[in-house]
Amino acid sequence: MGTKERRVREVAGREHLFLDAARDLIRQDGLLNLQMARIAEKCDYAVGTLYQHFASKEDLLVALSADNSQHRVDLFRRVGEWKAGTRDRMVGIAVADLMFVKLYPEHFRLAQLAFTEVVWKAASPERRRMALEAGEPLGQICDNIVEEAVRCGDLRLKGMTPQEVGLGPWALTIGTHTIVHVDGVLEQGDIGDPYRLMTRHLHYLLNGLDWQPLFDPSDEAALDRMIKGICTEVFNDIVCQ
Amino acid sequence: MGTKERRVREVAGREHLFLDAARDLIRQDGLLNLQMARIAEKCDYAVGTLYQHFASKEDLLVALSADNSQHRVDLFRRVGEWKAGTRDRMVGIAVADLMFVKLYPEHFRLAQLAFTEVVWKAASPERRRMALEAGEPLGQICDNIVEEAVRCGDLRLKGMTPQEVGLGPWALTIGTHTIVHVDGVLEQGDIGDPYRLMTRHLHYLLNGLDWQPLFDPSDEAALDRMIKGICTEVFNDIVCQ
DNA sequence: GGCGGATTTTGAACTAGATTCAAATTTTGA
């Protein structure tokens, strides 16, 4: 017995095989040149087999994006479980993202494409559902931090829901990713490390929300100390900087 | 004489004809189903003629996005020239964007696609340059507001460049657009009008930056009054709400 | 007006690459 299960495992394993191959090919030749036939070939399978797993190329792209975000969730979770003040943890989320970008530099370009109407709508409904589910914990973790902040008196909601409070930092982060990944946009300005700057703006936003304890991010040394501190405390085992 | 010029004008006109047709088709059948042959057909031209204007489909998409952003610039410019305090004008920029989304609901979906690596890199370099140029005034106008705020004492840069200050609100805005336009993401949360919320977060951010005069956005009535006020003062002639 | 070269337009033909599906192969259970 169990041969049925073994088969299921084999098939699931192959799904990852395909996704990894796709990731490699993207790294190698760029998103632009990703071809279904090449993915199959690289794995020594026929294209038909690839299509047994993914209903279409778009389906595969969404799957790949969802798969990546598993790693993002892992980083977020560390921050969620970090024993620290709520404000530090909120900033920690941003640092986690910063970390994530460093570890998976191609992810946001892919995600940007995957969530594009053209790709998103062409993926299968199940795949879309899975991709949304894969991202859900991210919001969950943020919400938890906001809720705890309210409970322990670091923050007052002032008529917003926790989700609504979270949307501010969230939008700031997403927006920064978007700006960073569209090349040409940042070049025309006079801007240093955009992610460091994002952290700074996040602090301004949190100050504006009166999230205790207030922090002065114009103190560059203190800001750096804080980021570095989060890196060593939470992401100790991962290369930092 | 002048017949050469007339020809140039005709060709330029045709470019708009094509872009308008593309816009129509997108509105009608969705970005997903946009086909070059259809665009040409709709304008009673052969595909070859269409390709005389746009090097590729991607080229056309980027051109369309750039063309749209002309309208966005127009709205921003109004805010830039508005006789009001610098803080009100900064918020006005966000309201302008809010306005723009209402007037051109398809724009951000298109822009999201156009700035995607796959499309962006496949467009011609000139087109990319033009698209960046078309967007430049947006940043310019923001920078001006920041600079004026510094001059008149409403704001202190605290070691940032004006661009760096502007990047915060900018990222917040872009991020909100991105979140709003990926369907399925917002549904799972418990969030009201996301753009109204964005305005609120923008105020928190500006408060955090200590941009004078401070404003309490948790006073919902005052927030609404402010948004409404900007609409009537700056966008008087455009339908509001 | 009519002529000849230059320019523009045309759309059928070409192409790349995603997708399909009937045949071949492998697995399963008796």
Added chain:
DNA sequence: TCAAAATTTGAATCTAGTTCAAAATCCGCC
């Protein structure tokens, strides 16, 4: 060992973007 079921295969199909040689039009000149 065998046949039905499930899986894999990859050549064939299909779709839509792109090209380019021929046709049409424009232009200056006689």
